[in-house]
Each structure stands twice: as C-alpha cells, then as structure tokens.
Amino acid sequence: DGMNVLFIVVDDLRPVLGCYGDKLVKSPNIDQLASRSMVFSNAYAQQAVCAPSRVSFLTGRRPDTTRLYDFYSYWRVHAGNYSTMPQYFKENGYMTLSVGKVFHPGVSSNYSDDYPYSWSIPPFHPSTEKHENDKTCRGKDGKLYANLVCPVDVTEMPGGTLPDIQSTEEAIRLLNVMKTNRQKFFLAVGYHKPHIPLRYPQEFLKLYPLENITLAPDPWVPKKLPSVAYNPWMDIRQRDDVKALNVSFPYGPLPDDFQRQIRQSYYAAVSYLDVQIGLLLNALDNVGLSNNTIVVFTADHGWSLGEHGEWAKYSNFDVATRVPLMFYVPGMTTSPVSQGGRVFPYLNPFSYIGGSAPQGQSKKVVELVSLFPTLAELAGLQVPPACPEVSFGVVLCTEGTSIVHYFNVSEGKMEEGKEGCDDADRCFNEEPVAFSQYPRPADTPQWNSDKPKLKDIRIMGYSLRTMDYRYTVWVQFDPNNFSANFKDVHAGELYMMETDPNQDYNIYNSTSHGWFFKKLLD
Numbered sequence: 001d002g003m004n005v006l007f008i009v010v011d012d013l014r015p016v017l018g019c020y021g022d023k024l025v026k027s028p029n030i031d032q033l034a035s036r037s038m039v040f041s042n043a044y045a046q047q048a049v050c051a052p053s054r055v056s057f058l059t060g061r062r063p064d065t066t067r068l069y070d071f072y073s074y075w076r077v078h079a080g081n082y083s084t085m086p087q088y089f090k091e092n093g094y095m096t097l098s099v100g101k102v103f104h105p106g107v108s109s110n111y112s113d114d115y116p117y118s119w120s121i122p123p124f125h126p127s128t129e130k131h132e133n134d135k136t137c138r139g140k141d142g143k144l145y146a147n148l149v150c151p152v153d154v155t156e157m158p159g160g161t162l163p164d165i166q167s168t169e170e171a172i173r174l175l176n177v178m179k180t181n182r183q184k185f186f187l188a189v190g191y192h193k194p195h196i197p198l199r200y201p202q203e204f205l206k207l208y209p210l211e212n213i214t215l216a217p218d219p220w221v222p223k224k225l226p227s228v229a230y231n232p233w234m235d236i237r238q239r240d241d242v243k244a245l246n247v248s249f250p251y252g253p254l255p256d257d258f259q260r261q262i263r264q265s266y267y268a269a270v271s272y273l274d275v276q277i278g279l280l281l282n283a284l285d286n287v288g289l290s291n292n293t294i295v296v297f298t299a300d301h302g303w304s305l306g307e308h309g310e311w312a313k314y315s316n317f318d319v320a321t322r323v324p325l326m327f328y329v330p331g332m333t334t335s336p337v338s339q340g341g342r343v344f345p346y347l348n349p350f351s352y353i354g355g356s357a358p359q360g361q362s363k364k365v366v367e368l369v370s371l372f373p374t375l376a377e378l379a380g381l382q383v384p385p386a387c388p389e390v391s392f393g394v395v396l397c398t399e400g401t402s403i404v405h406y407f408n409v410s411e412g413k414m415e416e417g418k419e420g421c422d423d424a425d426r427c428f429n430e431e432p433v434a435f436s437q438y439p440r441p442a443d444t445p446q447w448n449s450d451k452p453k454l455k456d457i458r459i460m461g462y463s464l465r466t467m468d469y470r471y472t473v474w475v476q477f478d479p480n481n482f483s484a485n486f487k488d489v490h491a492g493e494l495y496m497m498e499t500d501p502n503q504d505y506n507i508y509n510s511t512s513h514g515w516f517f518k519k520l521l522d
Contacts, residue, residue: 002093002184002379002380002381003292003293003294003329003330003378003379003380004094004178004184004185004186004187004289004292004293004294005089005094005185005186005187005293005294005295005296005375005379006187006189006280006284006293006294006295006296007102007186007187007188007189007296007375008188008189008191008277008280008295008296008297008298009054009101009102009188009189009190009191009298009299009300010190010191010193010194010273010297010298010299010300010324011050011101011190011191011192011193011194011195011299011300012050012194012195012196012299012300012301012302012303012313013194013270013273013299013302013303013323013324014299014302014303014305014319014322014323014324015041015302015322015323015324016266016267016270017030017031017034017270017324018030018031019031019034019035019039019326019357019358020039020041020324024208024212024213024267025267025270025271026207026271026274026349026350026352027270027271027274027349028274028278028347028348028349028352029274029275029277029278029281029344029346029347029349030274030277030297030324032278032281032344032345032347033277033281033295033297033326033328033344034326034357034358034359035357035358035359036328036333036334036343036344036359037295037297037326037327037328037329037333037358037359037360038326038327038329038333038358038359038360038361038362038406038407039324039325039326039358039359039360039361039362040325040326040361040362040364040366040403040406041361041362041363042322042362042363042364042365042366042434042465042467043298043322043323043324043325043366043367043368043434044318044321044322044323044365044366044367044368044434044436044465045057045299045300045301045302045321045322045323045367045368045436046062046063046367046368046369046435046436046437047063047069047301047436047437047438048301048302048313048314048315048316048320048321048436048438049301049313049314049438049451050071050104050300050301051068051070051071051104051106051108051109052066052068052069052070053300053301053368054102054103054104054300055068055075055103055104055108055109056068056368056369057085057300057368057369057371057372058084058085058086058102058103058114058118058372059075059082059083059084059085059372060082060085060369060370060371060372060373060384060397060398060399060400061075061082061369061387061391061398061399062369062399062435063437064437064482064484065079065080065082065387065391065392065399066079066082067079067482068108069437069439069452069454069457070439070451070452070453070454071104071106071107071108071451072107072108072453072454073107073108073454074107074108074109074110075108076110076117079392080391080392080393080394080395081395082394082395082396083117083384083395083396084114084117084118084372085371085372085375085376086098086114086118086119086186086188087114087117087118088372088376088381088384088396089186089379089381090118090119090120090186092381093184094120094184094185094186095120095121095178095183095184095185095186096118096119096120096185096186096187096188097119097120097121097123097124097174097185097186097187097188098113098115098118098119098123098124098188098190099123099124099167099170099171099174099187099188099189099190100124100125100126100163100164100167100170100171100189100190100191100192101125101190101191101192102123102188102189102190103118103123105125124167124170126163126164126166126167126170127159127166128157128158128159128161128162128163128166129163129192131157131158132163132192132197132199133146133197134146134158135240136150136152136157136158136199137149137150137151137152137197137199137240137241138152138153138156139241145240145241146197146239146240147197147239147240147241148196148197148198148236148239148241148242148262148265149197149198149241149258149261149262149265150197150198150199150200150265151198151199151200151201151202151204151205151265151268152199152200152201152202153201153202154201162199162200162201163192164191164192164193164272164273164276165276167189167190167191167192167276168189168276168279168280171187171189171280171283172279172280172283174187175187175283175284175287175289176283176287178287178289179287179288179289189280191273191276191277193269193270193272193273194266194269194270194273194303196235196236196239196312197239198262198265198266198268198269199269200265200268200269200272201272203350204268204269204271204272205264205265205268206350207267207268207271207349207350208264208267208268208271210260210261210264213260213263213264213267214260214263215256215259215260215263215306216259216263216305216306216307217307217502218307218308218502218504219253219259219306219307219309220253220308220309221251221308221309221310222308222504222505222506224505224506224507224508224509225308225493225506226474226490226491226492226493226506227443227444227445227491228440228442228443228444228459228461228474228490228491229315229316229461229472229474229491229493230250230251230308230310230315230445230449231310231312231313231314231315231445231449231450232249232250232251232445232446232447232449232450233310233311233312233314233450234447234448234449234450234451235312235450236311236312237249241258242254242258245258249445250445250446250449251309251445253309254306254311259306262305262306262311263305263306266303266305271349274349275348275349277297278344278346278347279346281295281343281344281346282344282345282346284343284344285342285343285344285345290330290342290343290344291330291331291343292330293330294327294328294329294330294375294378294379295327295328296325296326296327296328296371296375297324297325297326297328298323298324298325298326298368298371299323299324300323301313301320301321301323302318302319302320302321302322302323303319303320304317304319304320305319307319307502308503308504312450314438314449314450314451315438316436316437316438316461316463316470316472316493317470317503318465318470318503321434321436321463321465323368325366325368326358327374327378327407329378329407330343332378332407333359333360333407334359360407362406362407363467364403364406364432365431365432365433365434365465365466365467366403366406366432366434367400367434367435368400369398369399369400370398370400370401370402370403371400372384372398372400373398373400373401373402374400374402374403374404376402377402377404378404383398383402384396384397384398385397385398386398386399386401387399431466431467432466433464433465433466433519434464434465434466435462435463435464435465436463436465437460437461437462437463438460438461438463439452439457439459439460439461439477440452440457440458440459440460440461440474441456441457441458441459442458442459443459443490443491454479455479456479457477457479458476458477458479459474459475459476459477459490460474460475460477460484461473461474461475462475462484462520463493464516464519464520467497468496468497468498469494469495469496469497469516470493470494470495470497470503471492471493471494471508471513471516471519471520472492472493472494473486473489473491473492473517473520474489474490474491474492475488475489475490476488476490486517486521491508492508492509492513493506493508494506494507494508494511494513494516495507
C-alpha cells in the first residue's frame with residue numbers, strides 16, 4: 001500500500017554538514033540520516049532565493065516557466081495552473097500535510113501555502129514566527145536589538161519557545177495522528193534556521209569556540225568578477241548589529257572579527273537545526289514508521305559566508321546554489337530493520353563523538369527541479385511526463401528528470417559514464433548539468449540588486465554547472481514578455497572546478513567559450 005513520505009526542507013542551508021565533509025560542524029543526526037541514505041554531493045537549486053526556488057521544486061518547473069523570479073506573483077494565475085508535488089500525492093490518495101515554511105508564505109503561494117490544492121488540511125505555522133525580526137537579541141548593554149547574530153535564552157523569548165521547536169512538536173503530533181489513523185501521508189516539514197536572523201538557543205555557541213572559527217578561504221571580491229554578478233547583501237546591512245559597523249556600500253568588507261561571529265552563529269544554528277531533525281526522526285522510530293517512510297532532506301538554496309566578499313544568497317555561485325540532498329528509502333538505501341529495531345536513535349551534538357559516512361554517495365550533478373519526478377518514482381506513483389518545450393498550458397509535467405537510476409549504481413564502476421556509449425560526443429553531451437539563474441536590475445550593484453522586482457529586472461544571469469566547470473552569462477532580459485536576449489551578453493563567468501574549486505578566478509575573457517555557450521542554449 002505504498003510508502004509514506006517525510007519531506008524535510010531547510011531554509012538557507014548550504015552543505016556545512018559532517019556527511020558533506022565539513023570538519024567543524026556538529027551535525028550527528030543529519031549525518032546519521034545520511035548514513036542510511038543516498039546522498040547527492042552535487043545538488044543545485046534553480047534560483048538562489050526562497051520563493052522562486054520553492055515554487056520551482058514544488059511544481060517541478062524552472063523559474064522561466066513559473067515566471068517567478070521575485071516574491072510577488074502566484075504561478076497558477078500568472079504562468080499556468082501547474083500541479084505541485086504534494087497535490088500529486090494528494091490526488092493519489094495521500095494525506096498531505098505542511099508544517100512550517102514549505103511554500104514561501106504570501107502572494108507567491110496565494111496567501112494560503114497553496115491550500116487546498118496542495119494540502120489536505122490547512123498548513124501549520126508556528127505562532128512565534130511573527131517575532132522572528134523583532135528586537136529579541138540582548139546586546140552587551142542589556143538592551144534588546146534586531147541583530148543578525150542573535151543567540152538567545154529561549155525562556156526569555158515570546159511564548160518561551162522558537163518557531164523551529166514548535167514545528168518539530170507539531171510534526172511529531174501529526175506523525176502520532178497518522179499512526180493512529182493508519183493513514184498514508186506526505187508530511188512536509190519546513191525549518192526556518194539557519195535563515196537570518198541567526199536566532200537560536202545560546203547554548204549551541206559552546207560547540208564553536210570563536211578561536212576555532214576561520215574566515216572564508218576567499219573573503220575578498222575576486223578581481224575579475226563582473227560587477228553584475230555581485231550581490232550587495234542588503235538584508236544583512238539592515239540588521240542593528242551590522243548597521244552599527246557602518247560598512248561601505250556595496251563592497252565594503254565586514255570586520256574580520258564580525259565575519260567570524262557570523263560564521264560561528266551560522267554553525268550554531270545548524271547544530272540547533274540538527275537537534276530538531278534528530279527529535280523528528282526519533283519520533284518516526286517511536287511511532288514505528290521508519291520502515292515504511294521515505295525521508296527526503298534538502299534546502300531551498302545555500303548561503304554565502306564571506307566567500308567572494310559576499311554574504312547571503314542572491315548569486316549563481318556554488319555557495320548560494322548548492323544544497324544538501326539525501327533520500328532515505330527503506331529496503332533500498334538500507335536493509336529493513338527488524339520490528340522494534342531503531343533506525344534513528346537521537347544523538348546529542350553536545351556529547352556525541354564519531355562520524356558516520358553516507359550509505360551511498362553520488363557525485364552526479366543533479367537539480368532540485370528533479371525532486372518531483374524522483375519522489376513520485378520512489379513512492380511507486382506514475383512519474384509525471386516530461387514537459388514539452390512550451391508548457392504553460394500543461395497542468396501535469398516536469399522539467400526535471402527522476403534521478404532514481406543514480407541510486408543503485410556503485411560509483412566506482414559508473415563514474416566514467418562511458419560504458420555503453422560508442423560515440424564519445426554523444427556521451428559527453430549526456431553528462432548531467434544543473435541550470436541556475438539570477439535576475440539583476442542593473443550592471444552594477446545597487447539597493448535592489450539582491451531582490452529586484454519583476455518590473456525592474458533588466459539582466460538575467462543563466463548559469464550552467466557540470467562536474468568540471470561553472471559557466472554563467474548575464475544577458476539582456478525584458479520583464480514585459482519574459483524574454484532573454486542571448487545576443488546581448490553583458491558579462492560572463494567561467495570557473496574550472498579542478499583548479500579553482502572556490503570559483504575565484506574567472507577565465508571567461510581569456511577562453512573561447514563558444515562550446516559552453518552552445519551547451520547553455522540547448
């Protein structure tokens with residue numbers, strides 16, 4: 001009678017996780033999930049900002065098809081009446097439930113998180129979410145501020161709790177209800193942290209003494225970075241603690257000691273998140289559903305921690321577009337555990353020592369737009385058909401492709417990907433790629449460069465990521481008819497991953513890139 005689905009999506013989480021090789025972070029519960037999962041180490045979002053990315057992976061369509069590049073339109077009205085992944089599960093007999101931030105709230109999900117299309121019951125939002133940006137951070141002077149760096153005493157918070165704690169409690173409550181009712185479910189749980197403000201229980205700072213925190217490996221703006229590619233991190237500048245630093249616009253670096261504090265708090269927020277995930281997965285064990293529930297763990301996009309002299313998302317770099325992505329599929333990624341055996345015992349990050357390697361790991365480049373067909377296939381539902389070239393009128397189709405065929409492949413044998421391919425060019429052309437894009441209002445950084453409204457977009461940066469390179473062209477874009485003019489290229493970027501993994505040395509102007517350009521247009 002089919003598997004349940006627990007779909008966990010985290011806000012602004014780049015893969016700073018033990019299972020992704022980060023040596024500093026304490027993330028034992030997510031690492032434990034990884035050790036029972038298929039983990040994708042090269043997964044990318046289609047646009048590095050919340051609403052466009054979420055609408056894209058929840059509909060299985062790219063931003064040029066949802067026509068959402070900002071926060072201000074609802075795809076069903078503005079682009080096409082596309083079915084969503086939860087809607088498809090609902091139509092196939094699942095009870096679909098939303099907890100926390102799954103769709104981006106507001107007009108982009110019709111002020112209802114796309115209820116009743118996507119969800120069986122109205123989505124749950126934690127009551128303390130409304131205090132996220134209030135002055136709840138105690139400064140050295142004892143006064144309260146709306147800071148970026150915001151470790152708190154939870155007992156002093158409104159309601160004596162935090163949104164992600166409330167979301168975990170509600171998700172656990174729903175798991176118990178589903179168990180009692182024996183109902184097949186698709187439960188989506190959206191966590192807020194590590195989205196800014198970096199507001200989390202202060203004890204998590206103990207895990208990260210400041211002397212262990214380094215700066216980004218490349219905390220400077222690269223010499224050959226086109227100005228259109230740079231995002232000036234306005235949302236950070238608006239926080240009280242950053243405002244007080246009086247940093248020059250747009251490139252002014254933050255002081256080194258404050259950069260370390262941001263990085264420290266980001267890590268602390270990730271460990272706080274890890275505890276929530278640990279409690280949630282432990283509850284899945286407690287209700288006896290770990291053996292018939294698929295667990296997906298991902299994020300809407302990454303977040304820059306000082307790399308390229310940038311903070312926040314809003315760019316086409318890996319630090320903004322790359323996300324964690326893992327799938328736990330009982331009986332497929334693990335052998336079934338005997339009745340009563342525990343799959344996800346809770347691990348305390350303050351005392352847990354030791355790591356766990358991913359069960360399976362694929363380096364294949366994959367995209368979040370492929371989540372919908374992948375989950376459909378894993379759950380045994382019919383995989384939605386591939387979209388035609390123009391699909392505004394097509395209700396159910398996907399612009400992603402199921403990545404289930406990467407699950408069973410032992411990496412060693414297949415990594416070359418050349419078997420069964422007689423002509424090398426065809427092979428090469430079938431290499432998986434990830435597309436991301438980002439809009440800009442102008443060629444140089446200005447107040448709305450991070451989040452231009454649709455009517456203000458003048459340039460679109462289309463970016464292509466393969467195993468070997470990231471290639472980006474910034475082209476003229478007309479928001480009135482949603483058209484990109486690839487004959488009018490404002491700037492370009494090309495980074496070769498083998499020699500430049502951090503994407504600091506743009507060789508676009510010293511390379512002939514006709515081949516890359518053709519690949520981007522295909």
